[in-house]
Amino acid sequence: MSEFKKLGVTPEIAQALAELGYEQPMPVQSEVIPQLLNKTRNIIALAQTGTGKTAAFGIPIIQKTDVKNVTPQTLILCPTRELCLQIAGDLADYSKYVDDIKVLPVYGGSSIESQIRALKRGVHIIVATPGRLIDLIKRKTVSLSNVQSVVLDEADEMLNMGFTEDLDEILSYVPENRSMLLFSATMPREIQRITGKYMKDPMEITIGRKNEGALNVRHTYYVVHAKDRYLALKRIVDYYPNIYGIIFCRTRKDTQEIADKLMQDGYDADSLHGDLSQAQRDLVMSKFRNHNLQLLVATDVAARGLDVDDVSHIINYSLPDDIESYTHRSGRTGRAGKAGTSISIIHTKERGKISQIEKQINKQFEKREIPKGDVICEKQLFNFVDKIEKVKVNEEEIERLLPSIFRKLEWLEKEDIIKRIVSLEFNRLIEYYQEAEEIFEPDDQSSGRRKGERGRQSNRNGNVSREPEKGYSRLFINVGKMDGINPAVLMGFINENVKGKVPIGKIDLMKSFSFFEVPEDVAPKVVSSFKGMHLEDRKLLVQFAQDADNQKSKKNYGRKKEENLGFGRNKKRGKKQRY
Structure with missing residues (x-):
């Protein structure tokens, strides 16, 4: 006898589950399915993403649907288009041998007219994102007056995305005597408000501990200087040759920049963030699901609803502001019983946040060294x-x-x-x-570090200096990051002002000045080409790096002296000069 049949699942649904490869019910399914089939009215289920939640509520919903009554009987609300489609697809799979049952996904970014036509033909189960559903309600093209069950899937995600008012409005159209099932990975205060307002005497089912991290996920972290973060990311990715992962960034700008850098460096990567059109988003998601992308660089909001079972690694390029977001990020791996790894790249000031996360998710982080x-x-x-x-x-x-x-x-x-x-x-x-130079922790600024960096050292002024590569000379120029300089801009600027193409070696960009290396035989020509040169009213200075170091007792490369020399900021206008 099928293990699902023992839970009370009908033979038709059990057959479909067997064909999908469902052999043993997962813990959340074993707990929730019997309760829903026994008509428990209100349930709060706390379980991580990827633990089988869709089947836990989807199977009883299908089984309890009266197919002869072609009106919306169940409403499933979820935060994103992707999750909406995923749930609707899963319900269709579970109901393969249930005749005449109709499931309709309702979401933005798709033709509302086709959704209206489907509603007019009649549906039993609506899976919807809040915004599109409210639009349909206001057009009077959907009625929720016969809804008997409401499911809020990934409720904490919906609240994080600002759907609180939308949920209140939608639930005002649903009968008061309906039952409600709320699924959430975490239990923030807003979830407690909703349960207190809309759920009477709910049964709470917790798989693991409240706000606990996924059981199959290992948590590691690396401590690096901020300037080494991207180089550390590359080493981590290279260390796992078969990585299939998501890299999380805080902002859309960072997300696009990191994805662009990875693509330029030859990695199968792309970005997912809010500035993409729906068509672009769908294309990226399709490539990632089909394993045509090895790395997806995403913001927290853009990745919500992303349902991929075999993600091997999550990389936190920057830690999120709140612990709930970390729980959701790490829950994207280690799904469906598979092992996963959540990696965080941090600086020294974030060690305390690691400790906070450890306490919250009840998991110990493993500190690791950047791979050599x-x-x-x-x-x-x-x-x-x-x-x-x-x-x-x-x-x-x-x-x-x-x-x-x-x-x-x-x-x-x-x-x-x-x-x-x-x-x-x-x-x-x-x-x-x-x-490549090895990457060391910020704490390791001892002689051991200088040995590992092959001659690189910090001088008394905090300026980075090192021996140039063999056959090259190291030059100083008084422009840096605060002037909008990057390696490409600097290389272009030098070649525009020096006759003949100049091969440029290693570049070190500082805040207000930079070092770059050129072949020894052309170095004097580069220095002389910039003598007496001004950019608008600004004097440019290019000299051999050792000459700049020899003047450190006379010159201060700090902010005050830069302003006196006209470096960095223009004294008269108080504005940055940018190329």
Whole structure:
């Protein structure tokens, strides 16, 4: 006998579940399904995203629907279009062998006229986002007067997105004697207000502890300087060759910038944020679900309702402001019984927030060191070898090509072929990490750090200096980040003002000045090209870095001296000069 049948599920629905691969009910399903089938009126279910909530409320709803009465009997409210479609699709799967049951997803960003036509034909279950449902109510194209059950799925997410007033308005159109089921990952104060106002004597079912993190998620963190955050992100991603993850940023601007940088650096990445049109959003979501993207860079709001079971890693590029948001972020991985990892990249001042999150979710964070370049290369290499070992060979298709391939490569020994295959795949990665400086924690500013950075050190003024690469000279220029300078702008500016194309090596951008490296033979020409040069009323200064260091006892590169020299800000107008 099916385990679901033991819960009281009908044979028709149990058959559909078996075909979907549902063998054992998940804890939330075992708790909720019998209660709903036994007509418990009001239930608050606290469970993490990905624990099987849709089946927990969807199966009893389908089973209790009177298909002969073609009016809305159940209303399911959820925060996003994606979740709305996901729930409607799941209900359709569960009701495969239930004749004539009609489920309608109602959401913004799609034709309202087609939804109105479907409502006129009659539906039993409406799955809706609040905004579109209110629009349909005001047009008098939907009636909720016969609704017997209301489900609020991811209720805390809806409140975080500002749907409190919308929920109040929608529930005013629903009969007072209806039952209500509220699903939430966390239990903030606003949820308690809703339950107190609309639910009489609710039964509370908690899977795990209140506000607890998902059981299958491991939580780790790395401490880095703010300027090293993106470089640390790249190393973390490279350390997990098969990562399929979501990178969370605080703002839309950060989200787009990080996604752009990752794409420029050759990663399969894209962004998801509120500035995208619905068509762009759908395209990105489709690519991610189909594994055509390895990394999705998203804001908290944009990722709400994202329902993908096999996300391996969540990376917090910046920690969220509230712990509830961290719980939702980490709940995007470790779903459907699979293991997952939630990674946070933090600076020293955020250690206290890590402790707060640990207490709230009842999970211990593991502090880790940023992976070294040689370790990353080794891990990537063995992952590649593992793929070669396990690759499926189409013997029939390749058979006719093999003789020509063997003749072409017969002069090479087996070891030579292996070396060439590996080099073809990994030369770029190996070269990058040979040149890249290791990333250290902000606390490690001792002599050990200077050893690891191959000659890089901090001088007494706090200015970063280091020995240039072999064959290069290191130059100073009195423009920096506060002037709107980035590497591309600086390279373009130098080549515009120096005759002949100048190869530019490493660049270090500071707040109000910068260092850059050029070949030794062209360095004097670069310095002389900027002598006496002004930008508007501003004097530009380019000199050898060692000359700038030698003047540190006479000159202060701080703010006051910069203003006296005309660096950074224009004294007369008090405005930044930008290129």
